[in-house]
Amino acid sequence: MPRPLPTEPLVLYGLPLSGHCHRVALFLSLLRLPFRYEELDLAAGAHRQPDFLALNPFGQIPVLKDGDTVVADSNAILVYLAGRYGADEAIRWLPADPLGAAEVQRWFSAAASLLAFGPARARLKHVFGADIDYAAAMALADRLLPVMEQTLSARAYLAADTPTLADIAMYSYTAHAPEGGVSLRPYPAVRAWLQQVEALPGFVGMPRSPDRSGD
Known part of the structure; x- marks a missing residue:
């Protein structure tokens, strides 16, 4: 069965110079998934604003939005993406054993x-x-x-x-x-x-x- 694909580009909230955010962007690219970056001005406190805290109450980046699904924490996002979109990849990103x-x-x-x-x-x-x-x-x-x-x-x-x-x-x-x-x-x-x-x-x-x- 072909793997599912997102109906619209995923949204990655974060900063390109953050390694936590880069690991998500890297995996999205390896999986060939369309996404757009929503860059946050952390110096201005964008991560502490109510609209972002509604996505992640911890006020931390990165956050991934996939339609109505929101996942926070870089490693948690990797697990989500591997399970949701990596099933038919030649590489077993998350071993089953x-x-x-x-x-x-x-x-x-x-x-x-x-x-x-x-x-x-x-x-x-x-x-x-x-x-x-x-x-x-x-x-x-x-x-x-x-x-x-x-x-x-x-x-x-x-x-x-x-x-x-x-x-x-x-x-x-x-x-x-x-x-x-x-x-x-x-x-x-x-x-x-x-x-x-x-x-x-x-x-x-x-x-x-x-x-x-x-x-």
């Missing part, structure tokens, strides 16, 4: 913890001038990347021998870690994995950000 699904969830947890508070937060300091504990962010990056290197030295992708949602969740902030001063030079397997993700049909990158650390 319990162990495979658990492996994806393990990397979702890493994306929401070590990645988000490590490389992603270090990037906030360089790109946006955020007032963060930079040393703590770098320490988390130093915990995360060796584990990724070890995993990717044993298999081609993070959760399986083929790409899964784990790779989509971990890609954006890992690829842009150098923008936060986190070097990927010591991690050849991680760099090879980034190239494999970038070679997937439909791949779209996240815009590069200027280094504002000296501003």
